[in-house]
């Protein structure tokens with residue numbers, strides 16, 4: 001759980017910090033430590049992270065393949081053991097996709113139809129895991145939208161919950177930005193439109209996601225025409241938006257209080273522990289738009305205190321590459337998502353109608369931003385790995401706290 005412990009970052013309460021760390025350690029022990037400790041970069045495979053290759057043995061490629069096959073089979077066998085027989089009767093467990101703090105996600109195949117799915121297996125013995133699972137399940141059971149991950153079915157036993165989900169095979173948002181080799185403002189608007197459609201739908205249902213970030217935006221398939229899906233509802237909650245409302249700013253419901261999210265994406269009102277609404281998701285979307293267009297973060301600091309200070313100051317700069325090549329309309333879009341006053345922030349409906357998005361950046365230059373974006377992402381990755389060799393993105397993990 002080395003990396004996982006860094007996930008708990010409660011500046012507010014050291015007591016909370018200690019208790020969650022203990023829970024995480026207990027959780028790890030409860031697993032019998034039968035899994036290798038989580039390696040950095042295993043869960044997050046995106047361009048923010050790097051994994052080091054340490055195998056210096058002169059082994060042939062066929063030996064390597066055999067080793068890999070052996071290890072893979074061992075791992076699959078281990079995970080199969082953790083699956084309830086009702087699940088394995090219906091699904092063939094294929095491979096581990098990744099791990100979260102309280103979960104493992106595996107690729108499976110439906111035995112009858114051979115259709116691939118993902119199963120998110122959540123440990124529910126520890127109260128934190130139970131809470132995260134309950135939030136996620138409550139939301140997933142309500143939603144059905146082409147830009148939101150779809151729950152297929154659920155199995156439950158005393159220790160674990162198994163959520164069968166659509167399988168997203170197209171990778172994370174930033175992985176795709178980097179792998180394309182060419183990226184323009186038009187491409188950015190295409191991605192953001194899909195995210196806004198998903199988030200607008202959630203807000204319309206009265207759901208606030210609270211952990212929007214590029215790692216939680218997955219492409220359904222590797223093709224250029226793939227849907228982009230909002231995933232990971234572990235911190236999502238009913239509240240913060242008026243269900244069935246017109247999405248007008250006045251319809252926001254300011255009842256949320258829990259400090260949670262991923263620090264770099266946290267809205268100022270969350271940092272300041274003020275009651276907040278679904279407008280926190282719109283702030284996070286402003287941060288995401290900034291990253292997608294530049295490969296850098298609008299608010300970043302190695303020190304969490306400094307990071308929070310810069311968030312509550314709310315001044316994001318458009319200096320350095322590639323900002324001189326980015327249109328004013330794109331910058332206007334970002335700025336309208338990042339006002340300190342949440343009531344002044346665009347709603348999802350308004351954001352999707354912003355001229356930059358609505359016209360798919362038609363009046364912007366078709367300049368290729370890819371080189372600057374990739375360079376900035378690479379620089380950030382190497383900065384983070386030199387600061388924290390055991391974890392390449394020191395603050396990219398969410399903070400879980402109880403409450404509304």
Ligand SMILES: Nc1ncnc2c1ncn2[C@@H]1O[C@H](COP(=O)(O)OP(=O)(O)OP(=O)(O)O)[C@@H](O)[C@H]1O
Nearest residue numbers: 043097098099100101103105118165166167168232
């Ligand atoms: N439906 C899915 N299809 C494909 N990959 C998925 C799916 N759901 C989750 N993943 C991947 O599985 C990994 C673990 O995801 P999970 O949601 O369990 O944890 P997390 O959000 O990464 O971490 P945390 O629980 O700490 O927030 C991630 O790499 C995620 O991208």
